[in-house]
Amino acid sequence: MATNDDDLYGDLEDAVAKPMPMRPPTITQPQIAQLRQQIQSLKAENEILKKNIGILYRTAKSELERKDRTIVQLQNELDSLRSRMHE
Template identity: 40%
Template sequence: MDDIDLYGDLDFVDNKCVPSVKGDGKQEMDQGDNLNDIAILQDSHDKLEKENEKIIMELGQIKEQLARMTRVNKILKSNISSLYKTAKAELDRKNDRIAELTRQYDDLIFRRHQESIHR
C-alpha cells in the first residue's frame, strides 16, 4: 500500500499549522486561524454574557421602580379623589350658606319695605 501523506501540503512551525499556498495561489485556513477565531468568539461571548447580566440587573431595578410607581400612582389617585370629593362637598356647603344668607337678606329687606309701607 502506498503511503499517502494527508498533511503533506501543510507546513508546521513549532507544532502549529501555518497557511500553505496551493498551486492556484489561494491560502488555506490553518489551525492557528481557527484558534484565533475561537478566542475572538469566546471573548465576544464573555462580553455579551456580562452585558446580559447587567441588562438583567437593570431590568430588575426597573421592575422594582415600576412597582413602586404603580403603588404611588394608586395612592395619588385615591388622594386626588378624596380631595375632589372634599372640595365638592365644601362648595356645596358654601353654596347652601350663600343661599341661606341671601334668603335672610331678602326677608330683612322685605320686612323693612313692609314696615315702611305701614307707617
C-alpha cells in the same frame, strides 16, 4: 454644460454618512431588576395619587355644596330683612 470637474455636488455621495446597523441596547439582569422595582414603586405611587385625587375631588365638591347652602341661607336672610324694612 458643466463638466464633472465643475459639478458642485459630484462628491456628495462620498460625503453622506452611511447609516449604522441598529442593535438593541444591552440590559443587565440587575438593571432589569431595578427597572421592575421602579415600575412597582411607580404603580404604588400612582394608586395613592388616584386615591388622593378622588378624596380631594369629593372634599371640594362637598365644600362647594356647603358654601352654596350658606349663600342661599344668607340670601334668604337678606331678602327677609329687606321685606321687613319695606313694611
